[in-house]
Every structure is written in structure tokens, then in C-alpha cells.
Amino acid sequence: MSMDLEKKTFSTQPDYLIAGTAEIVTAAKEAAAALKRGAPVVLDSSGKLAAVTVSGSTGNYKTEATGLYGILAEDVKSGEQGVVYLSGEFFADALVLPANGSAADLEVPFRALGIFLK
DSSP: OOOOOOOOOOOOOOOOOBOSOSOOEEEEEEBSSOBOTTOEEEEOTTSOEEEOOEETTTTEETTTTTTEEEEEOSOBOTTSEEEEEEEEEEOGGGSOOOTTOOHHHHHHHHHHHTEEEO
16 A cells, blocks of 8 residues: 655635625525525525526616525525525625626615625
8 A cells, every 4th residue: 555645735715705794694595596606696486596687788687676685605506495695794796796797786785685795
């Protein structure tokens, strides 16, 4: 039996989503589709998690007025339970946004939920 004595280099890249010490409240909901950690989510007509959508090419979110639910805390597959952040402080540049979307468009609607973007 031999030992592998070759020098190995390991590294990690931190994944910063949580940005502060504000109280974080979470909930678990079933996902309607596969979603990534950091994705802003809404509840679809069946009460399942769905990604926010953008209307037009200027980045106007359809969900600004109603339906915005929170930020997904972990990757989730369709049909699985996913943890959602309902309040807290989060880094805007860590959000997983749809094409043509921007965190600035969601800043005010998120504030109404108790989610603050930095």
C-alpha cells in the first residue's frame, strides 16, 4: 500500500449572500421549477416557488406590485422543498436575476417585505 505524498493545493471561494446582522426569517415552500440560491422568488397560482420574471427589454419586473415572496436560500429542484429568506440584509450583487433584470428594480418592493439590499 502506498501513500500519495504529492503536494495538493486547495482553495475555496466564499459565497456571500447574507450581508448583515438583521434578523433573518425563513419559510419552506415547494418549488415549481429548478431554482438557484439567491434567486428572488414569487409564489405561483398553485402556491409554489417560481422565479421572478422581467417584462420587456428595459428590466421592468412584473412582480413589483404583487407576488414577490423572498430570496431563495439554497438550490432547489422542481418538486422539492426550498428554504426562502423572508427578511434580512443581502448583497444585491449576489442575487441570481433574470436577463434584463436589476437589483435596483427590486430594492423598494423588497423593503416592503423586510428585505434590504446592500
